[in-house]
Amino acid sequence: MASCKLGHIYIVRTALTKPPKPKFALCASIDYGFFLWINSIAKPHGKDQMAIQSGCHELVVKDCFLDLSRVVQHPTYELEDAREFERITADFANDIIECIDAGLFLMPPNHSQAVREGMMQLL
Numbered sequence: 001m002a003s004c005k006l007g008h009i010y011i012v013r014t015a016l017t018k019p020p021k022p023k024f025a026l027c028a029s030i031d032y033g034f035f036l037w038i039n040s041i042a043k044p045h046g047k048d049q050m051a052i053q054s055g056c057h058e059l060v061v062k063d064c065f066l067d068l069s070r071v072v073q074h075p076t077y078e079l080e081d082a083r084e085f086e087r088i089t090a091d092f093a094n095d096i097i098e099c100i101d102a103g104l105f106l107m108p109p110n111h112s113q114a115v116r117e118g119m120m121q122l123l
Contacts, residue, residue: 093122
């Protein structure tokens with residue numbers, strides 16, 4: 001995996017979307033290479049979508065959602081060209097932990113535990 005920093009948000013041009021496009025991806029676990037995507041609208045299933053407010057990070061210029069329904073593992077070639085931005089705040093990391101602790105419906109428990117452990121390192 002290309003070198004990424006825990007808690008930093010990256011703009012990753014990815015083929016994991018249809019059509020391929022740049023995505024905001026939060027590095028949530030270095031050990032597993034897990035990222036969480038920030039989406040402008042909630043996923044249609046409506047599960048595990050953490051609302052985030054405009055201004056909570058320099059890239060978040062409108063209200064949007066952190067997708068906690070799954071993790072993403074970007075291929076190395078996508079990460080090599082990714083643009084790195086500042087780390088999320090401890091408050092943002094704590095909000096993610098609280099969502100995980102409240103119970104997630106779709107993310108497998110071993111994935112949510114890895115994300116939780118990553119966020120704990122940011123406190």
